[in-house]
Amino acid sequence: YVTQARELTILRREVDFVRAVSQTSQQYALKALDAAYRRFFKGLGGYPQPKKKGVNDAFTFNGREITVERLNNRWGRVRLPKIGWVKFRMTRNLSGKITEATVSLTPLGWQISIGCKDCDVQDFATDGAVGIDRGVTVPLMLSDGSSYTLPGNIDALDKKARKAQRVASRRKRGSRRHAKAQRRVAAIRAKQARARKHWSHVSTTDICRKFGSVVIERLRTRDMTKSASGTMENPGKNVAQKRGLNRAILNVGWRQIETMLFYKAHQVVKVDPRFTSQKCSCCGAVDSRSRENQSRFVCTACGFRANADHNAAVNILHRGSTPIVEPQVTAALKRELSGKPEIP
Incomplete structure (x- = not known):
């Protein structure tokens, strides 16, 4: 980075279009390139790929170079170097010291993300488990017993996106109408992802402010959402059904929720997911027939009745809060098991 930063200084004196761009944004790009190569040589990532126009377009400014002002309840404006004042949708008041601001291009247009430190935020809980x-x-x-459900607009956007995808599939590839239809699909998907991420943040923040320890199942989302292959006699058997299940799992965003819990909660415990939905939280009996359907659980051993998801959540909590006790084998027990006589 140091060598390329010196070359950048020389290049800015000689080339006009390089000098027309903010120097700190160019320095941030060189730092990102240096970090990408370091990760590659350490085996933590792939070889850095050249950036392409229109793909992950973003640039970053230093916090001391920008100024943010609120215009009204909905809008604010930010002053960016070499650009000037730009109006943006201000979703919350800024607190603390601004460290950096990243402007990125999404299918919904340009957006700005402002990073702050020393913010006034409510502390998360450190005790209690769930x-x-x-x-x-x-x-x-x-x-x-509490639950969190997805907002209705996410399913509505999913139906809208699939309809737009069918329209795009009827357009001639390479045409302007095909590109326009593809941009519409991308915009709807981006809006759906933004709504899902907002819901995940609100839900996980509410959970972590109530409970310090969170116990979840060790789920491999990538393996669970693999496509079904069917059978040789009927290649399409169960493929459509599995495709619908995969779409539903990805629509919830299990992995995204887990990632947010790990950096918000005081402690996160992952447990074995086997038989959590078939085990009775009252007597401990395991029977697949106890789960009558998606929402009902009736134990075949003790007759305990509960919501199936709530019963599974209680089992997950018990499995995460119960310590594993290793049996201690004494010397006398070892001799008894081996058949050797006891030493006087």
Whole structure:
């Protein structure tokens, strides 16, 4: 980075279009390139790829170079070097010291993300524990009986995106109308992803402010969402059904929720997910027949009745809060098991 930063200084004196861009944004790009090569040589990532126009377009400014002002309840404006004042949708008041601002291009247009430090935020809880069962119909069910469901606009946007995708598939590839239809699909998907991410942030923040320890299942989302292959006699058997399940799992965003819990919660415990939905939280009996359907659980051993997701969440909490006790084998027990006589 140091060598290229010196070359950048010389280049800015000689080339006009390089000098027309903010120097700190160019320095941030060189730092990102240096970090990418370091990660590659350490085996933590792939070989850095050249950037292409229109793909992940973004640039960063230093916090001391920007100024933010609020215009009204909905809008604000930010002063960017070499650009000037830009109006933006201000979703919240800024607190603390501004460290950097990143402007990026999304299918919904340009957006700005402002990073701050020493912010005034509510502290998260450090005590209390809760088990969370992640599902499709009920995305998050807690062991205390509360649940979190996706907002209705996410499913509506999913139907709208699939309809727009069918329209795009009827356009001639390479034409302007095909490109316009593809941009419309990308915009709807981006809006859906933004709504899902906002819901995930609100839900995980609410959970972590109530409970310090969170117990979740060790789920491999990548393996669970692999496409079904069917059979040789019927290649399409169960493929459509599995495709619908995969879409539902990805629509909830299990992995995204887990990532947010790891950096928000005081402690996160991952447990074995086997038989959590078939085990009775009252007597401990395991029977697949106890789960009558998606929402009902009736134990075949003791007759305990509960919501199936709530029962699974309680089992997850018990599995995460119960310590594993290793049996201590004494010397006398070892001799007894081996058949050797006891030493006087």
